[in-house]
Amino acid sequence: MPKSAHIQCAGEAALIVYLGDESSPEVAARVQALGDSLRQSLGTILVDLIPSYASLLVLYDPLRSDRYHVSQRIRASLEDLPVITASNGRLVEIPVYYSPESGEDLESLAISKGLSTQEVIDIHSEQEYRVYAIGFAPGFAYLGDVDTRIAAPRLSTPRQSVPRGAVAIADRQTAVYPASSPGGWNLIGRSPLKMFDPLAKEPMPVHVGDRVRFTPIGRADFLAAGGSL
Missing domain, CATH: 2.40.100.10 (Cyclophilin-like)
Known part of the structure; x- marks a missing residue:
């Protein structure tokens, strides 16, 4: 997992992923890429994703998975993120x-x-x-x-x-x-x-x-x- 990223508990069925210490176009692009990846990897486990300047809040269904499993999915997605530049995005x-x-x-x-x-x-x-x-x-x-x-x-x-x-x-x-x-x-x-x-x-x-x-x-x-x- 990239050194700049870390995961924290954000509630009973929520985790927040920090992808940088401050906002920048590059960090925002990584937030978007991680969200796209998690939509695929979490599937029906996922309840919602809420992106912000340098973080991504992940809400999951506690009846379908648990914190450890979701954390592992997030870590795997972070490891597989492609090189992101500010020019990415529509x-x-x-x-x-x-x-x-x-x-x-x-x-x-x-x-x-x-x-x-x-x-x-x-x-x-x-x-x-x-x-x-x-x-x-x-x-x-x-x-x-x-x-x-x-x-x-x-x-x-x-x-x-x-x-x-x-x-x-x-x-x-x-x-x-x-x-x-x-x-x-x-x-x-x-x-x-x-x-x-x-x-x-x-x-x-x-x-x-x-x-x-x-x-x-x-x-x-x-x-x-x-x-x-």
């Missing part, structure tokens, strides 16, 4: 209408960083992000890592309502709000893409381990794609 493009109209904090963020609004847009959209985790709300994907030039702390006073599709930054993370909700992230644009649709065949367009690139679009294209302001 690439998903998310269209974004960046503007002060669609992103209330775009101008203030630019001023605080000594940049123009266009420079903020260029920096945010020129790189790929890794989906580290999905939480807070269904479809809320935590993406990293934001360039330090535009990284910004959460707002001191969260908004009572952030619109669906809002693209935002908090520290070195970025995300798209899947539904209208309270929130304290810095808003820089809005996407027409639905990040969670319970009626769709695939409810979420992104999954842990995927890579995301934001694609700037104009106001007309945003509205034509179903966005609203």
Whole structure:
């Protein structure tokens, strides 16, 4: 088993696997690969897998197996993991209408960083992000890592309502709000893409381990794609 990995008990029928000491695209890719492997090796023993930045929670059926057996399966999967790089994972493009109209904090963020609004847009959209985790709300994907030039702390006073599709930054993370909700992230644009649709065949367009690139679009294209302001 890799030296950076270790397994701990997380409850009566749960084990948590730590694959690194801190988050990184490479560690996130290993978390995803381990999950794929365990789905195959555990089969009906598996109840659920919950990935996070650098760990994987494994929930199993105690009537079908025990902690020792599941631990051995996990160790075997860890030994057989292929060499994982940050480039692994599906690439998903998310269209974004960046503007002060669609992103209330775009101008203030630019001023605080000594940049123009266009420079903020260029920096945010020129790189790929890794989906580290999905939480807070269904479809809320935590993406990293934001360039330090535009990284910004959460707002001191969260908004009572952030619109669906809002693209935002908090520290070195970025995300798209899947539904209208309270929130304290810095808003820089809005996407027409639905990040969670319970009626769709695939409810979420992104999954842990995927890579995301934001694609700037104009106001007309945003509205034509179903966005609203």
